[in-house]
Amino acid sequence: xxxxxxxxxxxxxxxxxxxxxxxxxxxxxxxxxxxxxxxxxxxxxxxxxxxxxxxxxxxxxxxxxxxxxxxxxxxxxxxxxxxxxxxxxxxxxxxxxxxxxxxxxxxxxxxxxxxxxxxxxxxxxxxxxxxxxxxxxxxxxxxxxxxxxxxxxxxxxxxxxxxxxxxxxxxxxxxxxxxxxxxxxxxxxxxxxxxxxxxxxxxxxxxxxxxxxxxxxxxxxxxxxxxxxxxxxxxxxxxxxxxxxxxxxxxxxxxxxxxxxxxxxxxxxxxxxxxxxxxxxxxxxxxxxxxxxxxxxxxxxxxxxxxxxxxxxxxxxxxxxxxxxxxxxxxxxxxxxxxxxxxxxxxxxxxxxxxxxxxxxxxxxxxxxxxxxxxxxxxxxxxxxxxxxxxxxxxxxxx
Amino acid sequence: xxxxxxxxxxxxxxxxxxxxxxxxxxxxxxxxxxxxxxxxxxxxxxxxxxxxxxxxxxxxxxxxxxxxxxxxxxxxxxxxxxxxxxxxxxxxxxxxxxxxxxxxxxxxxxxxxxxxxxxxxxxxxxxxxxxxxxxxxxxxxxxxxxxxxxxxxxxxxxxxxxxxxxxxxxxxxxxxxxxxxxxxxxxxxxxxxxxxxxxxxxxxxxxxxxxxxxxxxxxxxxxxxxxxxxxxxxxxxxxxxxxxxxxxxxxxxxxxxxxxxxxxxxxxxxxxxxxxxxxxxxxxxxxxxxxxxxxxxxxxxx
Numbered sequence: 001x002x003x004x005x006x007x008x009x010x011x012x013x014x015x016x017x018x019x020x021x022x023x024x025x026x027x028x029x030x031x032x033x034x035x036x037x038x039x040x041x042x043x044x045x046x047x048x049x050x051x052x053x054x055x056x057x058x059x060x061x062x063x064x065x066x067x068x069x070x071x072x073x074x075x076x077x078x079x080x081x082x083x084x085x086x087x088x089x090x091x092x093x094x095x096x097x098x099x100x101x102x103x104x105x106x107x108x109x110x111x112x113x114x115x116x117x118x119x120x121x122x123x124x125x126x127x128x129x130x131x132x133x134x135x136x137x138x139x140x141x142x143x144x145x146x147x148x149x150x151x152x153x154x155x156x157x158x159x160x161x162x163x164x165x166x167x168x169x170x171x172x173x174x175x176x177x178x179x180x181x182x183x184x185x186x187x188x189x190x191x192x193x194x195x196x197x198x199x200x201x202x203x204x205x206x207x208x209x210x211x212x213x214x215x216x217x218x219x220x221x222x223x224x225x226x227x228x229x230x231x232x233x234x235x236x237x238x239x240x241x242x243x244x245x246x247x248x249x250x251x252x253x254x255x256x257x258x259x260x261x262x263x264x265x266x267x268x269x270x271x272x273x274x275x276x277x278x279x280x281x282x283x284x285x286x287x288x289x290x291x292x293x294x295x296x297x298x299x300x301x302x303x304x305x306x307x308x309x310x311x312x313x314x315x316x317x318x319x320x321x322x323x324x325x326x327x328x329x330x331x332x333x334x335x336x337x338x339x340x341x342x343x344x345x346x347x348x349x350x351x352x353x354x355x356x357x358x359x360x361x362x363x364x365x366x367x368x369x370x371x372x373x374x375x376x377x378x379x380x381x382x383x384x385x386x387x388x389x390x391x392x393x394x395x396x397x398x399x
Numbered sequence: 400x401x402x403x404x405x406x407x408x409x410x411x412x413x414x415x416x417x418x419x420x421x422x423x424x425x426x427x428x429x430x431x432x433x434x435x436x437x438x439x440x441x442x443x444x445x446x447x448x449x450x451x452x453x454x455x456x457x458x459x460x461x462x463x464x465x466x467x468x469x470x471x472x473x474x475x476x477x478x479x480x481x482x483x484x485x486x487x488x489x490x491x492x493x494x495x496x497x498x499x500x501x502x503x504x505x506x507x508x509x510x511x512x513x514x515x516x517x518x519x520x521x522x523x524x525x526x527x528x529x530x531x532x533x534x535x536x537x538x539x540x541x542x543x544x545x546x547x548x549x550x551x552x553x554x555x556x557x558x559x560x561x562x563x564x565x566x567x568x569x570x571x572x573x574x575x576x577x578x579x580x581x582x583x584x585x586x587x588x589x590x591x592x593x594x595x596x597x598x599x600x601x602x603x604x605x606x607x608x609x610x611x612x613x614x615x616x617x618x619x620x621x622x623x624x625x626x627x628x629x630x631x632x633x634x635x636x637x638x639x640x641x642x643x644x645x646x647x648x649x650x651x652x653x654x655x656x657x658x659x660x661x662x663x664x665x666x667x668x669x670x671x672x673x674x675x676x677x678x679x680x681x682x683x684x685x686x687x688x689x690x691x692x693x694x695x696x697x698x699x700x701x
Contacts, residue, residue, distance in 0.1 A: 041625060044519040044520050044623075047519065171668075197668055198670055199669040200669065200670050200673055202629050203669060204616075204619075205416055205419075205660075205669075207412035207415055207416060207550075208409065208412060208660075208665070208672075209664075211405060211408050211409060214543070214545065228620070228621040228623055228625075228626070228629075231521065231621035232619060232620040232621060235525075235526070235618065235619050236619055239526065239530070239531075239533070239547040239550065239618075239619065240545055240547045241531075241532070241535075241545060241547070257520060258520075261522075262521070263523035263525055265525060266523075
């Protein structure tokens, strides 16, 4: 028994040494990190996102890779825990020598990884809409800034004639910051804030908040609840007789997979604001959706963060080609110089502040679980990491 | 909506929340009262109840599905509870800390099993259409008050379950045995009560009630692998506040917690209300460490 254990340990050691030596041996490959939560509460969203990132890598490899090298994704599990994200990012850069990393979802995971990418002068591609108010040369922010998701929603509501607005969110940084910005614009545009409420993350009881909504009688609710709290909120609203057709709800964190999971019947008629819907027209989107379904099953759905993760890989590959190098500093310079290119979410590019220039869309949820695009911004919106009303005098200049 | 209507509405909401807490906490109180076992997998029994409701609704769609789901979920989780008690808990009964760890392990296994079987994203359970209505009052001082049918239904279920368990414990021979074992295990066993069997039955009953609660919770909340976690903390809170192991105490404590949050939430937001609730419980336990109801048992003295 003792002998076998030693034998096993020796085999393990040899295996580790072999893997450690791999980058030097294999000239035809380049390693990139893919760092999402494969376990824990965020796995529900991040596992499909990782699927989209790996799909893009597969597709690029099938066409010959980048600069003649096959991309080898090194997958790590952030485990829905910010400090694990930081630890795994360090491991990917230091031990695996990855040239860039695709990953992150929550703002806390991004904030935890930021110092790691700055210290090692590496580059993180972050695919999720967020609260802005951050500007790092070591992150490419492809998800929406507040002025590409929250503000288009407000513009749309104004155009629809909704004047009394009720803000409801989970109690953490994104809803608080998004609502701070929304409140500035509500006052600025002469609308009325009829209430503002927060529940702890994962909160399940909305009876008091619903009573408050019944008293405030808003024209629309802008909802920044996260995750399962949405199911509780919509079920309890329905039980109280306030279905989305009677009191419109505009949600920022419900996309196709959430709609599918919560049951479209519960949410039908409610609105969301994103930079991508699965139902968008265009050849690039049709190709992406059918490739995704071919890999993950005909009943799988795609959403905004997934398509951003997918597009990030393509933008990285294009930037590497333009730079003629995998060096993160050269790649980020090349990425903002690429100019508009077609993508599943329409024509996009990275602006000088390393955020994505993209169109804002409003979708109405249909009974089949898909969104019907009912409004879009006039052309792609320039990203603003610092809202001029909420954070006056701050700007983001990176190039 | 007038001030009175709003206040009455909040009191109703308080009782509605209390009914959820009492259903979620009853099983914990039962198993702790009898066996001094803190079952960390209790939340997963709620979760399992939700999934059993989902499966039942696949087989029996239509308006009566939810009524069929309740006994199915009760039986299913009671059976799993029996397996857990027989396989794990009773083998560790002399080591309470080990039971804590083992049941926590069981909870992780159950969560992952649900994730593997049904996916990390939740499943859909919607209230039947006969629960879609609200009772609205349009005139008088309570004008504008809306009482959703779903919440009234849940209050009724909670009341029936409580009444059922009270009858079982106070009016049947089995209940007599349970009370006997609860008061003094050794003497009860000496009188010929099969304490081992009583443990098994009470534990299964507790998990069965949790499964039933899971069906009810699915009407108002999500059904996901981790849903049990969001109810387990309030459930423990209620059990501690109520006086460990006392059913009457658990009920009173649920109502206290429900009313406290509903009324405090008139003035502050939900996050702050949670903080105030915890402060209230800490203060209460300082003044009355034994909880609302004092449980007289040799087991706690020993």
